[in-house]
Amino acid sequence: MPELPEVETVCRGLQQSIKGAIIDQVTLRRKNIRTAIPAGFAQQNAGARIVSIKRRAKYILIQLDNAHILLIHLGMSGRIKVLNNLPKQLDKHDHVLWHLQDGRMVIYNDPRRFGVVTICKNKDIMNHPLLKGLGVEPLEAAFSAAYLLEQCKRRKQSIKPLLMDQKIVVGVGNIYASEALFDARISPERPANTLTLSDCKRVIESVRKVLNAAIKSGGSTLRNYQNSAGEEGYFQHKFQIYNRHKEACFICKQPIMRIMQAGRATYFCKKCQK
DNA sequence: CGGCGGTCCTGTCAGC
DNA sequence: TGCTGACAGGACCGCC
Numbered sequence: 001m002p003e004l005p006e007v008e009t010v011c012r013g014l015q016q017s018i019k020g021a022i023i024d025q026v027t028l029r030r031k032n033i034r035t036a037i038p039a040g041f042a043q044q045n046a047g048a049r050i051v052s053i054k055r056r057a058k059y060i061l062i063q064l065d066n067a068h069i070l071l072i073h074l075g076m077s078g079r080i081k082v083l084n085n086l087p088k089q090l091d092k093h094d095h096v097l098w099h100l101q102d103g104r105m106v107i108y109n110d111p112r113r114f115g116v117v118t119i120c121k122n123k124d125i126m127n128h129p130l131l132k133g134l135g136v137e138p139l140e141a142a143f144s145a146a147y148l149l150e151q152c153k154r155r156k157q158s159i160k161p162l163l164m165d166q167k168i169v170v171g172v173g174n175i176y177a178s179e180a181l182f183d184a185r186i187s188p189e190r191p192a193n194t195l196t197l198s199d200c201k202r203v204i205e206s207v208r209k210v211l212n213a214a215i216k217s218g219g220s221t222l223r224n225y226q227n228s229a230g231e232e233g234y235f236q237h238k239f240q241i242y243n244r245h246k247e248a249c250f251i252c253k254q255p256i257m258r259i260m261q262a263g264r265a266t267y268f269c270k271k272c273q274k
Numbered sequence: 275c276g277g278c279g280g281t282c283c284t285g286t287c288a289g290c
Numbered sequence: 291t292g293c294t295g296a297c298a299g300g301a302c303c304g305c306c
Binding site: 002003006034058073074075076077078112114115164166173174175176219220221222223224225264265 | 297298299300301302
């Protein structure tokens with residue numbers, strides 16, 4: 001489900017609502033999501049105060065005051081809900097429950113179970129296998145035209161799957177890769193090694209423009225994305241290309257194409273994107 | 275090493 | 291009203 005804008009929105013919401021709260025205890029209703037929840041997870045949470053909530057790539061990092069960091073990835077269908085009190089009925093996909101001392105409850109819900117919930121010590125975070133090989137943040141200066149050109153040079157892979165490669169640049173998923181390439185007027189089928197420095201510059205500007213606009217809109221809700229307060233995003237109403245197969249391109253009125261690349265749907269305009 | 279396909283899992287929707 | 295197959299915001303693994 002969630003790409004950078006959705007994860008960022010969830011993090012900002014959590015920062016507002018649960019920063020400073022104390023975790024009383026944790027209930028695991030399922031011991032594995034995509035990966036096993038480590039033994040000792042509940043004990044390492046119990047009694048800890050939540051210091052801060054940050055994002056790295058599509059991961060949510062929750063710093064606890066006991067020198068541990070909660071690491072959460074929402075996969076395709078993961079959600080974090082903050083409820084004011086115990087719900088009358090739990091959902092069948094409410095996998096992890098954090099009972100806060102103030103009576104509230106934080107729930108990790110994930111129907112498809114592609115997500116990750118784990119914990120590690122502060123000192124291990126830099127070498128954590130899930131974070132170790134990640135590429136640069138798209139909204140930071142390290143994502144430069146020179147860097148992208150360097151990454152593109154040695155690959156003949158199409159630019160769209162390359163943009164989604166988290167080892168190169170993080171946070172860009174299937175929606176925003178299509179949106180950014182449309183904005184940059186670059187075909188998703190262009191082999192990466194044919195991009196020039198000025199192409200890379202346009203791609204970077206478009207990625208940033210699209211991600212920032214989506215964050216402003218609270219992300220995109222296609223089916224079930226909601227932020228931690230249960231609100232939907234509305235960037236889906238601003239899609240220029242994604243999910244618009246056979247509809248008219250907003251620029252040239254030609255029908256929008258839908259192709260599969262690396263098993264994922266790509267939307268683009270044959271006329272406008274070269 | 276790079277790049278692709280298959281796979282994990284559940285839910286929803288279109289088409290018959 | 292079923293049933294079936296395709297597809298869905300991600301990312302790892304193994305194979306060439």
